[in-house]
Amino acid sequence: MDRDIIGALIADARTTYAVIGQQVGLSASAVKRRVDRLREAGAITGFTARVEPAALGWTTEAYVELYCRGKTSPVEIGRAVARHPEIVSACTVTGEADALLHIRATDMRHVEQVIERIASEAFVVRTKSSIVLSRLLDTPLVMERNGSPRIA
Amino acid sequence: MDRDIIGALIADARTTYAVIGQQVGLSASAVKRRVDRLREAGAITGFTARVEPAALGWTTEAYVELYCRGKTSPVEIGRAVARHPEIVSACTVTGEADALLHIRATDMRHVEQVIERIASEAFVVRTKSSIVLSRLLDTPLVMERNGSPRIA
DNA sequence: GATGAAACGTTCATGAC
DNA sequence: GTCATGAACGTTTCATC
Numbered sequence: 001m002d003r004d005i006i007g008a009l010i011a012d013a014r015t016t017y018a019v020i021g022q023q024v025g026l027s028a029s030a031v032k033r034r035v036d037r038l039r040e041a042g043a044i045t046g047f048t049a050r051v052e053p054a055a056l057g058w059t060t061e062a063y064v065e066l067y068c069r070g071k072t073s074p075v076e077i078g079r080a081v082a083r084h085p086e087i088v089s090a091c092t093v094t095g096e097a098d099a100l101l102h103i104r105a106t107d108m109r110h111v112e113q114v115i116e117r118i119a120s121e122a123f124v125v126r127t128k129s130s131i132v133l134s135r136l137l138d139t140p141l142v143m144e145r146n147g148s149p150r151i152a
Numbered sequence: 153m154d155r156d157i158i159g160a161l162i163a164d165a166r167t168t169y170a171v172i173g174q175q176v177g178l179s180a181s182a183v184k185r186r187v188d189r190l191r192e193a194g195a196i197t198g199f200t201a202r203v204e205p206a207a208l209g210w211t212t213e214a215y216v217e218l219y220c221r222g223k224t225s226p227v228e229i230g231r232a233v234a235r236h237p238e239i240v241s242a243c244t245v246t247g248e249a250d251a252l253l254h255i256r257a258t259d260m261r262h263v264e265q266v267i268e269r270i271a272s273e274a275f276v277v278r279t280k281s282s283i284v285l286s287r288l289l290d291t292p293l294v295m296e297r298n299g300s301p302r303i304a
Numbered sequence: 305g306a307t308g309a310a311a312c313g314t315t316c317a318t319g320a321c
Numbered sequence: 322g323t324c325a326t327g328a329a330c331g332t333t334t335c336a337t338c
Contacts, residue, residue, distance in 0.1 A: 003208070006201065006208070009200070009201035010201050012199060012200070013165045013166070013198075013199035013200050013201050014165070014166075014199045042207055043203065043204055043207040043208060044201050044202070044203055044204075045204050046165075046201075046202045047164060047199065047200070047201055048161070048162050048163070048164070048165050048199070048201075048202050048292050049158065049161035049196050049198075049199055050196070050197045050198045050199065050200050051158060051195065051196055051292070051293060052195055052197050055193065055195035056155070056158070056195060056293075061243075063252060074285070074286050078289070081288050081289050087289060088289075088290075088291055089289055089291065090287075090288040091213075091284045091285070091286060091288055091289075092285040092286050093215065093283060093285060094282055094283040094285060095281075095283075097282070099288070100215060100282060129247075130246055130249070130252060131246040131247075132243045132244070133226070133243070133244040133245060133246060134226050134243060134244050135241075135242075135243045136226065136230040136233050136242040136243055136244065136251070137240075137242040137243075138240075138241045138242075139240055140200050140201075140203070141203060141205060141210065
């Protein structure tokens, strides 16, 4: 039931409690209580506007693999990542590379500058970049009844 | 000014128009008109709840590079990608691989199954996967005054 | 412990300016 | 762009199971 409520809020964060209640068979106040509880529990971390980056000038994106010098800590990488505002997502990964970054920029020149800036971090040995040609999919998670995520 | 409004809505989609107006120096109805216009223009595509995937059971994620047979079209890849609900984002890229997928799963076994399913698509020659060890950053885009994106 | 219904203050949405 | 108005919504309180 909480999954259905979350699903409704992912589909549209401005859905009223009354409408959600109608969908799941609860009253508006019951839904609100559950949403409040889900927020406190950390399942729902907030409500945000979904934005088309291209419409705001962020037309270019790239993925950058980071190869770091013999055991750089994830914490160190995390601190460095926070220094570059164009990095929208980052994680440490298995495989040859140590970390994978997702960056957004205004154009190719901007991408180049960002990569250069990242490459100049002390712990970075080398980088390997893939420019995004066309985005096929980018979706928030939606829960299905069977428990598998689905495209909104 | 539209950027500031969008920034406020990204930070919290439930911020009232009055509060946003206070921040940007406008009346509530003026803010609403701009938001309506931004939605029609496609800059804002919707409002969604931000969810902690781990709190809902999606504890494992991976990035999968797709190597396709000599000129598979992006459209074909896009159609295939839509068939696998665990793929939350996908794009075609420059470099050795043809596409990069981001998948979310409940556990490692689930990841394995998904990769196997994707690899069995007709146009896929081989895949190369990186399991995510720890996520360092994952943020919606926030606009700065100078026009660069920033972590929320 | 969770729910439904009603009461109250706030916010949205609209039209006139 | 602002201001004013009626309708809709969020939030709290209270009784109930």
